[in-house]
Amino acid sequence: MIVVTGTDTGVGKTVASAALAWRLGASYWKPIQAGFDDGSDTATVAQLSGAQVFPEAYRLNTPCSPHRAAEIDGIVIDPASLNPPAGRVVIEGAGGALVPVTRELLYADLFARWQLPTVIVARTALGTINHSLLTIEALRARQVPIAGFLFVGEEVLDSQATICVIGQVRSLGRLPVLDPLTPQSLQGAAAALDLDGL
């Protein structure tokens, strides 16, 4: 069972989750989906990985932070209902680690409650060192176990190494920008990840 968070929205958590689910033979669960402009993350993971997927606990219409999307839909998110399914599961958050689930609870607080190994997905592009080290501090401040970093983008060796050395985290490897992004191309890239012990 692992949690996938990221340094921002749009960094590649869903694609990374598909790679992880395929490599680990795991199922996938996205507790809260906010917005369906590009389909759902759950459908994307099913298509890219062939993994078994669990239904979302909440499906919200507006592509924004879940706390606000729920308010717009007139839905109350009950954090007590957000419990990981049993078995080997990859669980994806929404946006970055400090995105609010409700006005009282951040994703990082939920991850702290779960105490599951948490993978941070980060861009390799300029700006990632700051976002990555901030994310590490936020998770460590809440005693969330960090399993490692999964980088997305073209190789930027110094940034990747700097994050791992200053942040004292393990690199699980990198997914390049895949064009086309298909189950085959993703599985090829996923095969190179270092997931020992996950």
Ligand SMILES: Nc1ncnc2c1ncn2[C@@H]1O[C@H](COP(=O)(O)OP(=O)(O)OP(=O)(O)O)[C@@H](O)[C@H]1O
């Ligand atoms: N390795 C990759 N190769 C090619 N395209 C990618 C890769 N990773 C992500 N993308 C593309 O970048 C966009 C954002 O990726 P993704 O949906 O995985 O982000 P996310 O972090 O899950 O965002 P959200 O916070 O909305 O859940 C998508 O269009 C996706 O197809």
Ligand SMILES: C[C@H](N)[C@H](N)CCCCCC(=O)O
């Ligand atoms: C809509 C988007 N694709 C994600 N589902 C949610 C991202 C929330 C980000 C909130 C924020 O950090 O401002």
Ligand SMILES: [Mg+2]
């Ligand atoms: Mg996603």
